[in-house]
Amino acid sequence: MNKCLGCGIVLQNEDITKDGYVSSDKKLCQRCFRLKHYNEYHKTNKNNQDYLKILDTIPKNALVVYLSSAIDLNMDYITKFKNVILCITKRDLLPKSIKDSKIRNYIKENYNIENIEIISSIKNYNLDSLYNNIKSKNKSLVYFVGNTNSGKSTLINKIIKNYTDKEIELTTSLYPETTLDKIEIPLKDFVIVDTPGIVNNGSLINLIDNNLLKKINVKKEIKPRVYQIKNRGSLIIENFLRIDYETKENSMIMYISNSLNITRIIKNDRLKNMPKKHFELNKNQDLVIANLGFIKFVNEVKIDIYTYEIVKIETRNNFI
Ligand SMILES: Nc1nc2c(ncn2[C@@H]2O[C@H](COP(=O)(O)OP(=O)(O)OP(=O)(O)O)[C@@H](O)[C@H]2O)c(=O)[nH]1
Ligand SMILES: [Mg+2]
Known part of the structure; x- marks a missing residue:
């Protein structure tokens, strides 16, 4: 049984739509070949x-x-x-x-x-x-x-x-x-x-297109983005995640890919039609959003996150 040297899949030359396809006696499957040489990504059947x-x-x-x-x-x-x-x-x-x-x-x-x-x-x-x-x-x-x-x-x-x-x-x-x-x-x-x-079943990467996949992927040292926040307010990350906060006075520090746009919004209901999750954070806690990164808060804060239902979001003690 020949296996692809790049990804380990068993090689076959019968069905071009299935994993492991090779057209001749190559050692790399077509998917790996395309990925390696053309940066072209195909989802797998696995x-x-x-x-x-x-x-x-x-x-x-x-x-x-x-x-x-x-x-x-x-x-x-x-x-x-x-x-x-x-x-x-x-x-x-x-x-x-x-x-x-x-x-x-x-x-x-x-x-x-x-x-x-x-x-x-x-x-x-x-x-x-x-x-x-x-x-x-x-x-x-x-x-x-x-x-x-x-x-x-x-x-x-x-x-x-x-x-x-x-x-x-x-x-x-x-x-x-x-x-x-x-x-x-x-x-x-x-x-x-x-x-x-x-x-990770709770990951964004199952839902977004290749362009956004590239953007959420952190490629170089994160330059944390710091927001001084007070009372109530909202921020939006690209077009897939909305954060509504309520706090006395706080620092909110984003450790996510610097290629992602973050915008503050006022009196705007964008993304409020997405499923909502509520969190109450104590002093010095982070919010970790699977495969995106994390947000550090210094003081107590109440948060509503609007995003895809499956996205796993957890709290933890400040990592940094
Ligand atoms: N900045 C940085 N990126 C890394 C490092 N190691 C891996 N990467 C990048 O992370 C991405 C994933 O790397 P892979 O080695 O394919 O990850 P994997 O764990 O084998 O992934 P699967 O095969 O899907 O399970 C690639 O874009 C790598 O370039 C690292 O030390 N620093
Ligand atoms: Mg791998």
Whole structure:
């Protein structure tokens, strides 16, 4: 059975509309080829159930490197695994002024996880530390697991480039569901296994078009946008999310992609026809919006968010 070298899907040349299609004896499926060379994205026929099944096949004694983007710190499935290194990815997207030790302590206190690496694959930051950590566990199988887009395949490509003489390049992209099946890569000391990312059911990325997908994707260090707010008011992010606030006096700091337009609105009912969710935040809490980013508040505030029904929004203690 031939598998695509980019995404792991079983290759076939019978149905052009199905995953894994190749026209000749190529090693990359058509979807990966188009994505790689033309940045052209096609949705897959696979779904979250398929991906979760793969996670269930991970042997108990394997090491799991669980990746979570520094922007959303999503670790929904981490408790499934026993031997875990939590790898906070995309460190370069958070402001440099925040110390790693602060991020580490925050995670220890709020998520009760001990073995943490904070890395950036793009900047080659802390990859030696992660690699040595993996090696020190002496496991023959090392699975890379985490949400879609958390940076698994990008990290594996970097590890292969930095520490081996292999020439393998897994497909990576800013779009969700890039890796479609397990990919095993034998190295000298252990086998690395890439897995398809879990798709957060409560995520915007299931609903929006490719243009907006590009915009919500944070590409470089976030420049936080600060709003001094008082009494009642409203803000709108692009055309998909409205925030109504009620507070005495507050600072509201947005950590979302700087490509997204945020506008203050007055006496305007835009987006009020979308489903509403209500939140009451204490002092020093964040509102985390899945796959978008987070909003830090300094003081108490009441919030109504109008957006797509499924978008998962949670509160947490201030991360920064
Ligand atoms: N800024 C920044 N972006 C990164 C980093 N690592 C990965 N990315 C970007 O994040 C996006 C997703 O990367 P992938 O490696 O495809 O993510 P994945 O976890 O393999 O995604 P799936 O295969 O869908 O599960 C790409 O646009 C990468 O360029 C990083 O360290 N810093
Ligand atoms: Mg991948």
